[in-house]
Amino acid sequence: MDLSFTAEEEAFRKEVRSFIRENLDPVTHRKVADGRIPSKDEIVAWQRTLNARGWATPSWPKDAGGPGFSAVERYIFLDELHQAPAPEPVSFNVSMIGPVLIQFGTDAQKDRFLTKTANNDIWWAQGFSEPNAGSDLAALRTSARREGDHFVVSGHKIWQGMAHHADWMFTLVRTDPSAPKKQMGISFLLIDLRLPGVTIRPIITADGRHEVNEVFLDEVKVPVDCLVGEENKGWDVTKFLLSNERTGIARIGMTKHLIRRIKRLAGDDQAVMRKAAAIEAELKILEITQLRILDAQRKMTGPDPRSSVLKLKGVELRQAASELLLEAAGGQALEERTDEDPLGPENEEWLGTIMPNYSILRAASIYGGSSEVQKTIVAKTLLGLN
Amino acid sequence: MDLSFTAEEEAFRKEVRSFIRENLDPVTHRKVADGRIPSKDEIVAWQRTLNARGWATPSWPKDAGGPGFSAVERYIFLDELHQAPAPEPVSFNVSMIGPVLIQFGTDAQKDRFLTKTANNDIWWAQGFSEPNAGSDLAALRTSARREGDHFVVSGHKIWQGMAHHADWMFTLVRTDPSAPKKQMGISFLLIDLRLPGVTIRPIITADGRHEVNEVFLDEVKVPVDCLVGEENKGWDVTKFLLSNERTGIARIGMTKHLIRRIKRLAGDDQAVMRKAAAIEAELKILEITQLRILDAQRKMTGPDPRSSVLKLKGVELRQAASELLLEAAGGQALEERTDEDPLGPENEEWLGTIMPNYSILRAASIYGGSSEVQKTIVAKTLLGLN
Amino acid sequence: MDFELSDDQRMLKDSVERLISDRYGLEQRLRYQSEPCGWSKAIWNDFVELGLTMLPFSEEHGGLGLGGVETMIVGEAFGRGLVVEPYLCSIVLAGEAIAQGGGEGAGDLLGPIMGGEIIAALADRAEVVTEGSTLSGSATVVLGGDTAQLFVIPEGEGAWLLPADARGLAVRPYRLHGGGGAADLSLDSVPLEDAQRLADGAVARAIECGIGFLAAEATGAMQAALDGTVEYLKTREQFGKPIGSNQALQHKAAEMLVEVEQARSAAIYAAILSNEPDAAERARGMAAVKAVIGKTGRFVAQNAVQLHGGIGVSEEHIVSHYFRRLTAIGMLLGGTDMQLKRLAELGGFTGPEDHLAA
Amino acid sequence: MDFELSDDQRMLKDSVERLISDRYGLEQRLRYQSEPCGWSKAIWNDFVELGLTMLPFSEEHGGLGLGGVETMIVGEAFGRGLVVEPYLCSIVLAGEAIAQGGGEGAGDLLGPIMGGEIIAALADRAEVVTEGSTLSGSATVVLGGDTAQLFVIPEGEGAWLLPADARGLAVRPYRLHGGGGAADLSLDSVPLEDAQRLADGAVARAIECGIGFLAAEATGAMQAALDGTVEYLKTREQFGKPIGSNQALQHKAAEMLVEVEQARSAAIYAAILSNEPDAAERARGMAAVKAVIGKTGRFVAQNAVQLHGGIGVSEEHIVSHYFRRLTAIGMLLGGTDMQLKRLAELGGFTGPEDHLAA
Known part of the structure; x- marks a missing residue:
């Protein structure tokens, strides 16, 4: 039993950190450190910087154009991004649709999309949730009827993160x-958002930001070559996507960055420092849990x-x-x-986004499987309680 | 709107406090203050002292031999006992079977039992729970078949508090x-524990004490005049008993006594004092909640x-x-x-029972309707969630 | 002991609640907030006409001479409506400080405040010193300071009254998360010759009234958040049934109710305490009230959002506004930890002595 | 990075677990506790024969030269079995202090300890001073002090080795809630001439090993408590169905699992840390380990009892014993608050500086 990283892994960590230090635009860095959301241009620029280094798609295998990181390298890479802090590569591109296309895409789809996805020449949005299909995703109603070479799609999607950039x-x-x-009747479709019939409406969230959207689809004609996997087998693709890429789900590096800020602001307030220590103690141990699960x-x-x-x-x-x-x-x-x-x-410590970020971070126990859903998963699959 | 007690109520509080100060046996007082359980003799002696003053049965109406306290007087009386601290009158006698006999008993039953119950000439035990009937009390299996003037009772009861005194x-x-x-098939029966076929077995609890018991009933012949209410209508009696006498259920006075002990032990440990303040703040406000509900x-x-x-x-x-x-x-x-x-x-502060009492107090969120059961009641009856 | 409202109080409650339900929906509130000063002059005038701005002041000062319970009634309705008009700062905080400490001139000073013509604000976080007959220093997050014409600046146990246009006084106004506005003040040798001095103790008393009002406001917001959550649990369906049929969510809602009941008790306690003559008793009690309001508000706000799921963090849904206002309330006039520290320093409610010794 | 056990470690695990499952049921434990010294000499001999008492000591000292992971394996099994024999006090605490600080004589001193003939104990809560060549003061809750023949008494950064029958040393033995025994010591001018001095730092190191062992023990106890709780939820029926079908109880059990996983990580971290050469790193890490063990143990113990209902507080049910042992573990060798205070004083793991600056 050995918790230490190999010399190569340690060297890789240093390499990543140096790369970030030397290549991350200072304004982008300041923004992320301040808890602000960088602009679309800044995010895209950073992803292209990473892509030029071959690191924009940490979870992709080498033969799909990824860096072919080991699980540990992936962990180290993300941890360094989170702690720096630097923007993550856009997860819709890199952690969601990329692996799906690699696994289920046709050769034509791979050729058409993968390189552009890695370089953020295409920005992807995720169109899963609907007003009446949240935790119960399979209750979705958006319909697609086949007409010749097209699907004609109508429906109402909600919570599309950054869809206004997409x-x-x-x-x-x-x-x-x-x-x-x-x-059983669900299919997985790629939709060009410039198509007629697509309307994107912003949703302003409790942090005052425009990060998520509603997408209305009104008789949108989607070519059949935009179907991923088999028709009516979209649920298999979805399950793959949702279970994929859990590395760094605990977001420990991001929490460490918050701890740094707390310590800068606390001064000699012993009560705050004690509470910070309580979080840090659990966080340190969670890092071990993270590594244990990674290893398994x-x-x-x-x-x-x-x-x-x-x-x-991690969310707690x-x-x-x-x-x-x-x-x-x-x-x-x-x-x-x-x-x-x-x-x-x-x-000067930027206080401006502390309250908005506290507010919006409440959603971290809601999206991607709420804490209630996670507890049910634990109870059923790990404890056998039904 | 007025939170203050009337002059009469304030005078009553003083009177109760003086009475306790002057009449509570010092050894009994020390024991309760130390967190020890007094002996049977000490508890009985105190109840008789209270009874001589007319206060042993605070919830009984005047015409049943009680003091005829108002709801506020009952509250004040219990609060003073809890804070003193002094033993409460034995609840099985005073809060449980007494009110049941007053409401459902025949005149013969009242004559036979009430006076002795008030004076603790009879010590009562509660025989409700069974090994497979806890929260689901109506699942009980102890059987009673009618044979002439008797019920013949067989079964296995558990968690009889102080039944070894009873x-x-x-x-x-x-x-x-x-x-x-x-x-629908349940009856409410009074059983003399000296009858043949009754066996009491102690259960030692996590505090190392013998407070609860199992009672085994093997073909015990119980005279029919020991039936309370109608045959097969025992559930109505039970519902009355369980919903009766919730005054002081928050046990605020007892918690105050714990706070006093904490402050004596904390010395100048500011962290402990701060935590004590957190409990005290909520406790003070709970007192208002208690009075509001009392008023309603x-x-x-x-x-x-x-x-x-x-x-x-209160339990929290x-x-x-x-x-x-x-x-x-x-x-x-x-x-x-x-x-x-x-x-x-x-x-000298007695540390001996602090750990046992911490341990056994975990049961406070289990017995008398667990916290889970209470939350379900709140959700269903106060919030209409089903 | 009596927890019933009097007939007059019930009438007040009805009329304030009607005003809020008629005039203070979420969209209306957004409109008010987009007015230049960040709140609605029209609504403010309604408050004046209803007598709300005169409510806590003595008849001698030209007020209605009503007390803590009436203020609580107003606060609870305002909390449900998420009212952004400067009632807390001008009437409850600055107004009360002037009423308590303004001596013979208090009535004259309060006139235009009660009339709604002048907005006053209390700088509860001021750090100032007198130098000769001038005042220098600064103050942060002065509630209502963005639109106030008159400032109460605590100094020592007393305070100074300064007009917003006083020489040497710079005001940096801004809006607050959760609604309302504030300002940071910077005072550079502001002359005190014309300034009015408020008597010692007036500010402490005003802050206690402010805590009482915040407790009521928080109670209104929490009750509304709970009501909305329960309604959502009953109507939102997932997996073919209302999500409120999930036992885990039922229990969470039950825990919320327990905390809302505690908040309500805290607000009532504060209302009654405002008549308490013993200053130490008031100080202890108000520290407990604010600590409990902070803790319960945090719990109720977080869980209301959690049980709403995604829409709980949407600007379009009122629960996200209750969340933010309750968060802000917890931080204003001293946060939970500060209040508990204070309560511990004051010795708490229960001393270490034997109860029978008392 | 590798979390697998080696073949040797897996063999050790199997044999210790078999010993515990064969010989350490709840009734057997009760019998051991009722022996005059409060534990079983026979079981103790089994430990000796299995080599457990030699396990952490270097081959140079006559031990097996094994490390933190092996100690963790023993601790976890002992936690599941609620072992009351004086392994922690004699081998892990006092033994380690002697091994670290005993210099050239350490091997001779450790011989009879490893042989199980002598029980040693470390007075981690000693308050003593030297006066000339004597030692005076007191020590409370010396683990294993009730049956120890040899005491390690910390003084300054080092410690003194004293036989239990030393002149001027009074031992008041007692049993502990949660199992095991302890003693309060009082030292009245105990002569030091024959006493052995242990080198500086040895006690600190031993206490870190003790924390590691407690972490493992707690993990074993928590896992067993969780296993028992889940089993109970599946088999106990109320209202015609297993109580484990209640979502609220399922979620509580899931929360317990999360904490048990954290406890296990803490134990693993401690095992690895025991080889860490940097003393500051070890100190920080062990403070975090003990704090997390205290918090998770409290949570798991309380909820295991709650989910068991009434029988959870019965002496006859093992969950009540896990509850008490976990409570005790949380309090031994420094409670949670003390550890967090220490961690804060040590600066924590993450400094205020920018990550990229490092």
Whole structure:
């Protein structure tokens, strides 16, 4: 039993850190460190910088154009991005549609999309949830009827993160409304968002930001070559996508960054420092849990329900840290500011997004499988309770 | 709106306090203050002292031999006992079987039992739970078949608090196994524990004490005049009993006593004092909640689901205080002592029962309707969630 | 002991609640917030006409001479409506400080405040010193300071009254998360010769009234958040049944109810405490009230959002606004930890002595 | 990075677990506890014969030269069995202190300890001073002190080795809630001339090993408590169905699992840390380990009892014993708050500096 990284892994960590230090645009870096969301251009530029180094798609295998990282390298790479902090490669591209196309795409689809996806020449949106299909995703109603070489798609999708930046959307549609089980009539479709009949409406969230959207589809004609996998077999693709790429789900590096900010703001407030220590202690141990599960996952295939453990504790600690950061910042954090406010002096802690980030981080226990859903998964699959 | 007590109520509080100060045996007082359980003789003696003053049965109406306290007086009386601290009148006698006999008993039963019950000439045990009938009380199996002037009772009861002190037990038995609903075939019976076929077996609990018991009933011949209410209508009696007498269910006075002990032990440990303040703040507010509900209950009849609110928060704070007391006492509280150890010097804090009491107090969120059951009651009756 | 409202109080409650339900929907509120000063002059005038701005002041000062319970009634309705008009800052905080500490001139000062013509604000986080007959220093997050014409600046146990256009006084106004506005003040040798001095203790008393109002406001917001959550649990369906049929969510809602009941008790306690003559008793009690409001508000807000799922963090859904306002309330006039520290320093409610010794 | 056990470690695990499952049921444990010294000499001899008492000591000292992972394996099995024999005090605490600080004589001193003939104990809560060549003061809750023949008494950064029958040393033995025994010591001018001095740092190192062992023990106890709880949820029926079909109880069990996984990680971390040469790194890490063990143990113990209902607090049910042992573990060698205070004082794991600056 050995917790230490190999010399190669340690060297890789240093290499990643140096690369970030030397190549991340200072303004982008300041923004992420301040808890602001960078602009689309800044995010795209950073992903292209990473792509030029071969690192934009950490989970893709070498023969699909990825770096062919080991699980540990992937972990180290993400941890360094989170701690730096630097923007992650756009997850819709890199962790979601990319692996799906690699696994289920036709050669034509791979040729058409993979390179552009890695380089963010195409920005993808995820079109899964609907107003009445949240946790119960298979209840979706967006319909696609086949007409010649096209699917004609109509429906209403919601919570499309960054869809206003996006060029394409991967989405789930109901192609067989008469299927005996609701999971059986669903297909996985790629939709060009510039097509007629697509309307994107912003949703402003509790942090005052425009990050998510609704997408209305009104008789949108989607060519059949945009079907991924078989018709009516979209649920298999979905299950693959949702169980894929859980590395870094605990977001430990992001929480560490919050701890750094807390310590800068706490000064000599011993009560805050004690609470920070309580979070740090659990976080340090969660890092071990993360590595243990990573180690076990190297030796298995398919989804690992223990990812739910990482998500539950990771979210708990990240939310606790964001709450403590708000406490450390005090009343002045209540002043309304926006991500677009000018950057302040280099050494001044930016309070402007602490309250918005505390607010929006409550959603971390909702999206990607709410904490309630995760507990049910743990109870059923790890404890056998039904 | 007015939170203050009337001059009469304030005077009554003083009177109760003086009475306790002047009449409570110092050894009994020391024991309760130390967190020990007094002996049977000490408990009986105190109840008789209270009874001589007319206060042993605070919830009984005047015409049944009680003091005829108002709801507020009952509250004040119990609060003073809890804070003193002094033993409560034995609840099996005073809060459970007494009110049942007053409501459902025949004149003969009242004459036979009430006076002796008030004076603790009879000590009662409660015989409700069975190994397979806990939260699901109506699943009980103890059977009673009618044979002439007797019921012949066989079964296995569990968790009889202080049954080893008891002379009689009120209990639930199944008299009609063929009833269409399991609640419909149950009768409420009084059983003399000296009858042949009764065996009492101690259960030692996590605090090392013998407080609860199992009672085995093997063909026990119980005279029919020991039936309370109608045959097969015992469930109505039970519902009355369980919903009756919720005054003081939050046990605020007991928690205050724990807070006093915490403060004595904390010395200048600011962290403990801060945690004590957190409990105290909520406790102070719970007192207002208690009074609000008391005020509302004065104007209604029947069970009040808001009693569940008091039980939930009251137990939470009492358990938190017992945990903090353990923390304040530190490692030395781990030394095994018993209630029978000699009393120490007057001003020395007795650590011996802090750990046992912390342990056994975990049961406060289990018995009398577990916290889970209380939350279900709140959700269903106060929020209409089904 | 009596928890019933009097007939007059019930009438007040009805009329304030009607005003809020008629005039203070989420979209209306957005409109008010987009007015230049960040709130609605029309609504403010309604408050004046309804007498709300005169409510807590003595008849001698030209007010209605009503007390903590009436203020609580207003606060609870305002909390449900998420009212952004400067009632807390001008009437409850600055107004109360002037009423308590303004001596003979208080009535004259309060006139235009009660009339709604002047907005006043209390700088509860001021750090200032007098130098000769001038005042210098700064103050952060002065509630309502963005539109106030008159400032109460605590100094020592008393305070100074300064007009917003006083020489040497700079005001940096901004909006607050959760609604309302504030300002940071910077004071550079502001002359005190014309300024009015408020008597010692007035500010402490005003802050206690502010805590009482926040407790009521929080109670209204929490109750509304709970009501909305329960409604959502009953109507939102997933997997073919209302999500409220999930026992885990039922239990979470039950836990919320327990905390809302505690918040309500805290608000009532604060209302009654405002008449308590013993300053130490008030200080202890108000520290407990604010600590409990902070803790319960945090719990209820977080769980209301959680049980709403995604739409709980949408600007379009009112629960996200309750969340933010409750978060802000927890931080204003001293956060939970500060209040508990204070309560511990004051010795708490239960001393270490034997109860029978008392 | 590798979390697999080696073949030797797996063999050790199998044999210790078999010993515990064969010889350490709840009733057997009760019998051992009722022996005069409060534990079983026969079981102790089994431990000796299995080599467990030699396990952590270097081959140079006559031990097996094994490390933190092996100790963790033993600790976890002992935690599941609720072992009451004086392994922690004599081997892990006092033994380690002697091995670390005993210099050239350590091997001779350790011989009878490894042989199981002598029980040693470490007074981690000693308050003593030297006066000339004597030692005076006291120590409370010395683990295993009730049956120890040899005491390690920390003084300054080092420690003194004293036989239990030393002149001026009074031992008040007692049993502990949760199992095992301890003693309070009082030292009245105990002569030091024959006493052995242990080198500076040895006690600190021993206490770190003790924390590691407690972490493993706690993990074993928590896992067993969770296993028993899940089994109970599946088999106990109320209202015509297993109580484990209640979603609220399922979720509580899931929360327990998360904490048990954290405890296991803490134990593993401690095992690895025991080889860490950097003392500051070890100190920080062990503070985190103990804090997490205290918190998770409290949570798992409380919920295991709660989900068992009434029988959870019965002496006859093993879950009540896990509850008490986990409570005790949380309090031994420094409670959670003390560890967090220490971690904060040590600066924690993440400094305030920018990550990229490092």
